[in-house]
Amino acid sequence: MTTAAVPMSHGLILAGLLFVIGLTGVLVRRDIIFVLASLEVMLNAAGLAFVVAGARWGQPDGQVMFIFILVMAAAEVSVGLALALQLHGRLSTLDIDAASKLRG
Amino acid sequence: MELVFYISGAVAVVSTIAVITRLNAVHALLYLVVSLLSVAMVFYSLGAPFVAALEVIIYAGAIMVLFIFVVMLLNLGPQGSPEEREWLRVRTWTGPGLLALVLIVELFYAFVLGGLGGDIPASTGVVESKQVSLALFGPYLLGVELASMVLLAGLVGAYHLGRRDWRREPGRPAATRMNAARLAGTPARPDAWQEGGEPAIPVAGGERPSPTPAEHEETRS
Numbered sequence: 397m398t399t400a401a402v403p404m405s406h407g408l409i410l411a412g413l414l415f416v417i418g419l420t421g422v423l424v425r426r427d428i429i430f431v432l433a434s435l436e437v438m439l440n441a442a443g444l445a446f447v448v449a450g451a452r453w454g455q456p457d458g459q460v461m462f463i464f465i466l467v468m469a470a471a472e473v474s475v476g477l478a479l480a481l482q483l484h485g486r487l488s489t490l491d492i493d494a495a496s497k498l499r500g
Numbered sequence: 501m502e503l504v505f506y507i508s509g510a511v512a513v514v515s516t517i518a519v520i521t522r523l524n525a526v527h528a529l530l531y532l533v534v535s536l537l538s539v540a541m542v543f544y545s546l547g548a549p550f551v552a553a554l555e556v557i558i559y560a561g562a563i564m565v566l567f568i569f570v571v572m573l574l575n576l577g578p579q580g581s582p583e584e585r586e587w588l589r590v591r592t593w594t595g596p597g598l599l600a601l602v603l604i605v606e607l608f609y610a611f612v613l614g615g616l617g618g619d620i621p622a623s624t625g626v627v628e629s630k631q632v633s634l635a636l637f638g639p640y641l642l643g644v645e646l647a648s649m650v651l652l653a654g655l656v657g658a659y660h661l662g663r664r665d666w667r668r669e670p671g672r673p674a675a676t677r678m679n680a681a682r683l684a685g686t687p688a689r690p691d692a693w694q695e696g697g698e699p700a701i702p703v704a705g706g707e708r709p710s711p712t713p714a715e716h717e718e719t720r721s
Contacts, residue, residue: 402505405611407546410509412607414516414539416600421520423596429525429571433532437516440559443551444539451546454625456632459551460640463632466558467647471654473563477570478661484574485664 407448414441427490428480432473439469501545508541525576529567536560550629 418441421434443462450458480490487494515535522528536559543552636644 402502402546406505406509407542409608409611410512410542412611413513413604414535416603416607417513417516417520419603420593420596420600424592425520427525429567429574429576430520430528433528433567434520436532436559436563437519437535440536440539440555444542447543447548447551448546451548451625451627454627456627456635459548459627459632460635460643462551463554463636464643464647466554468650470558470563471650471657473566474654474658475661477566478658480570481573481664482661490574490576 404448404452407451408445411441411445411448414438414444426492428483428492429490431492432476432480435476436469436473439465439472504545505542508538508545511535512538512542525571526568529564529571532567533560533564536564547626549626550632 415438418434418437421437422431425431425434443465446458446461446465448458450456450461483492483495484490512535515531515538518531519528519535522531536555540552540555540560543549543555
């Protein structure tokens with residue numbers, strides 16, 4: 397009796413789809429909050445790809461990699477949101493195109 | 501269990517598209533929470549219950565809460581910033597949307613025709629948390645230590661960048677200010693080389709960090 401299983405290509409297609417949607421968000425949106433949120437979507441999709449690969453071989457390495465990606469995403473989000481607060485504080489806008497002059 | 505995978509996958513894709521197309525920041529973040537929860541369901545259906553729980557606890561429960569706190573702090577209005585309506589026209593989306601569509605088609609083609617081998621044994625291949633913990637404390641121990649260093653770097657960076665009290669005189673670098681203080685005769689504060697100097701603790705009645713202890717006491721009382 398064979399149990400029906402999910403093909404690995406379907407899992408990777410889902411990860412790729414989410415990644416490309418996040419990428420579109422990074423390209424189109426100009427508000428820094430949305431850029432950071434789309435970056436989170438991309439990181440989550442990459443983690444999904446790792447977990448799919450780990451589940452296919454029945455090994456914990458995929459989940460371990462996902463944990464590391466999670467840690468990195470958490471550190472990146474805190475620094476990125478601190479930068480967003482600075483942007484809002486100094487330029488009174490959240491448009492990333494407003495920070496266009498490098499001043500000494 | 502396969503049905504759970506496909507349904508949760510569809511919910512994830514729909515809510516992620518909703519994230520990038522909203523105008524209101526809080527709506528977008530709530531859709532992002534839904535997307536993360538559905539990806540957690542996908543993890544569970546693939547036999548990875550440990551990372552399903554971690555996704556809910558850490559990603560949806562801590563990182564998204566941080567986002568929402570910052571959006572509340574910045575007090576973005578219900579319409580979002582008024583400029584965004586102008587930016588988000590359909591013609592803005594056609595270029596990146598077409599390129600993304602090309603990427604997606606390529607992806608499907610490569611994955612389905614490339615014959616990526618294997619199925620994920622959904623009901624029998626559950627990787628329990630015990631195996632993950634043994635891997636983390638065994639071969640991946642160095643990675644765990646490095647992850648803690650990344651968190652330390654993030655903590656220090658977020659603390660330093662999050663200070664709102666940088667009272668920088670426009671156009672004057674910090675070294676010039678300290679030398680100007682020394683030339684004017686006022687004792688240069690030892691941390692005057694840092695921008696701002698004082699942490700963001702409000703001092704009663706003072707808008708400048710006081711240069712001498714005597715003035716400091718006066719301001720305090």
